[in-house]
Amino acid sequence: MNNLFDVHYALQILPALLRASAYTIAITLIGFAIALVLGLGFAILRRSPIKPVARTVGFVVEFIRSTPLLIQVYVLFYVLPTYGVTMSALTAGTVGIAVHYACYTSEVYRAGLNGVPRGQWEAACALSLSPWRTYAGVVLPQAIRPVVPALGNYLVAMFKDTPVLSAITVVELMQQAKNIGSETFRFLEPITLAGLFFLVISIASAQLVRRVELRLRLP
Amino acid sequence: MRELLPLLLQGTLVTIEIAVCATLVAIAMAFAATAARLSTWTPLRWLGNVYVEVFRGTSLLVQLFWFFFVLPLPPFRIELTPFTVAIVGLGLHYGAYGSEIVRGALRSVPGGQYEAALALNMAPLTRLYRIILPQAMINALPPATNLMIELLKGTSLVSLITLSDLAFRARQLDEATFKTAEIFSLTLVIYFVLAQLLAAVMRHFERRVSHGVLAHTRAVTHKAAP
Numbered sequence: 001m002n003n004l005f006d007v008h009y010a011l012q013i014l015p016a017l018l019r020a021s022a023y024t025i026a027i028t029l030i031g032f033a034i035a036l037v038l039g040l041g042f043a044i045l046r047r048s049p050i051k052p053v054a055r056t057v058g059f060v061v062e063f064i065r066s067t068p069l070l071i072q073v074y075v076l077f078y079v080l081p082t083y084g085v086t087m088s089a090l091t092a093g094t095v096g097i098a099v100h101y102a103c104y105t106s107e108v109y110r111a112g113l114n115g116v117p118r119g120q121w122e123a124a125c126a127l128s129l130s131p132w133r134t135y136a137g138v139v140l141p142q143a144i145r146p147v148v149p150a151l152g153n154y155l156v157a158m159f160k161d162t163p164v165l166s167a168i169t170v171v172e173l174m175q176q177a178k179n180i181g182s183e184t185f186r187f188l189e190p191i192t193l194a195g196l197f198f199l200v201i202s203i204a205s206a207q208l209v210r211r212v213e214l215r216l217r218l219p
Numbered sequence: 220m221r222e223l224l225p226l227l228l229q230g231t232l233v234t235i236e237i238a239v240c241a242t243l244v245a246i247a248m249a250f251a252a253t254a255a256r257l258s259t260w261t262p263l264r265w266l267g268n269v270y271v272e273v274f275r276g277t278s279l280l281v282q283l284f285w286f287f288f289v290l291p292l293p294p295f296r297i298e299l300t301p302f303t304v305a306i307v308g309l310g311l312h313y314g315a316y317g318s319e320i321v322r323g324a325l326r327s328v329p330g331g332q333y334e335a336a337l338a339l340n341m342a343p344l345t346r347l348y349r350i351i352l353p354q355a356m357i358n359a360l361p362p363a364t365n366l367m368i369e370l371l372k373g374t375s376l377v378s379l380i381t382l383s384d385l386a387f388r389a390r391q392l393d394e395a396t397f398k399t400a401e402i403f404s405l406t407l408v409i410y411f412v413l414a415q416l417l418a419a420v421m422r423h424f425e426r427r428v429s430h431g432v433l434a435h436t437r438a439v440t441h442k443a444a445p
Contacts, residue, residue, distance in 0.1 A: 066368055066414035067407045068375035070386055074393075075403045082399055163280040167379055174280060178288070187288040195285060199276040206276075 010189040013180050017193055020176030027094050027172060028159045034098035035158070036151070039105030043113060044135065046106070064103040069164050072096050077168040093165035101158045108150045112143035148216050152209035156202050173197060223392060223402060230388030231409055237305050237374050237384060242367060244310025249317030256322065267318075274315035280376050283308040287380045305377040313370045320366065324359035325351065356428045364421035368414045375410070385409060 045057040064072065073096035077089060087095065116139050124134040163174035171179070177190035255267030274282065286304045290297040299307070328351050336346040378387035389406040393399050 063407075063411055066372070066418075067410040068372040068386065070375040070378070071389065071403060071406050071410065074386075074390070075407070078393060079399045079403050160276075160278040163278045164376065166280070174278070174284070178284065181288060185292075187284075187292055191281065191285050191289050195277045195281045198278055198281060199273060202276040203272065 031098040035101040038102035042106035043109035112147035149213040230385035234385040241309035245313040248314025252318035253321040324355040
C-alpha cells in the first residue's frame, strides 16, 4: 500500500467532502448576510444620541469581540435550551458565527462612518432631512464604499472560522474530514484535502477582494 | 459558583501558559518569515511567501488537527504531545499573520531614515536596531495587540485536541454539574478579563515605545486637519 498521499483514496472520499463543503459555504454566506445587516445596526446604534443605548451596544460589541467564538457557540447550543430556546446545531452555529462577525463588521462600518466629513452631516441637518434619509441617502453611500474591501476580508476570515462549529456537531467540511479519518484510520488525505479546499477558496477570494478594491477606489 | 471558580481558574492557567508560549513562537516566526521574504535569495523568499500564504489561507483548526491527527500516522510518524501541537500550531498560524504586520510596519518607516543611516555609515545591524525597528515598533504595536487578543481567543480551540484549557474545563464541568449558564458565563467573563488585561499591558508598551514621538505626530496631524 502506498504510504504517502494516496490519490485513489483521496478521489474516493472527494464527493463526501464536497457535499460537506456545501454546508461550509452555505453557513458562511448566510452568516455573512446576517453579519452585514446586524453589524450596520450595531454601528448606527453606537452613534445613538441616547447615551445608555450607545454605551450598552459598545460594551456588547467589545465583549463579543474579545471572547472566543467557540465559547459563544457553546452558549447558544448548550445554555439557551435551558431557557427554552432550542436550536439545531446548524442554526445555532450560523447564528453564533453571524453575531460574532457582526461585531467585527460593526467596527468596520464605524471606521467608515467616522470617515464621512462633518460637513455632510451638517448639510443633511441643514436640509432638515429625517435621520432615516440622512443615513440612507447621504451618509451610508459615502461610508460603505471605502470599507467594502475590509468587509470582504472578514468574509474570508469568517469562512476560515466555520470549522469551529464542528465542536457543536455541525457536520461541515472539517467534521466530515475527521469522521472519514476516524472510519478509515487515514487522516492524511481527508484533512489535507480540507486544508487545500480552504487554501484555494481563501486565495481566490483574496484576489477577488483585491480586484473589488481597485474597482471601488474613489478618484 | 464558589466551587466552580477554582476549577475554571486551573484551566485559565493552562490557557495563559499556552498563550504566552504560542505568542513567543509567533513573534519568532513573524520576524523569521519577514526576514525570509525580504531576502535577496529567491528560494528563501519563496519559502517565506508560501509559509505565510498557507498558514493565513487555511483555518487554525484544520492546522491543529493536521498536526494532531496526521503527523503521528505512517508517512510521518512524528508523535507530538498535545501541548507541543498547541504551541506550534498557534505559533505558526499567528506568526504568518504577524509577518504581515511586521512587513507593513517596516514599510511605514520613511525611506529617508534608511538612507540617512546609510549615509552615516552605520553597520546593517545597527541600522536595524537603532533606526528602523524603534520607528517600526510604533506602527506595529497596535495591530500586534489585536493579533495577540486573536491568539488568546484562538487558544480555546486547543480544547478540541484534548488539552485541558479553560474551554475544555468549561465543557467538562458542564457535563458533570449541569450548571450550564453559570459555567459558560463565567468562562466568557474570564476570557474577556484576560483580553482586557492584555490590551492594558500592550497600551503601556505602546506609550513607552512612542514616548516623545507621538506628541510630535499628534501636533502635526492636528495642524494638517482642516
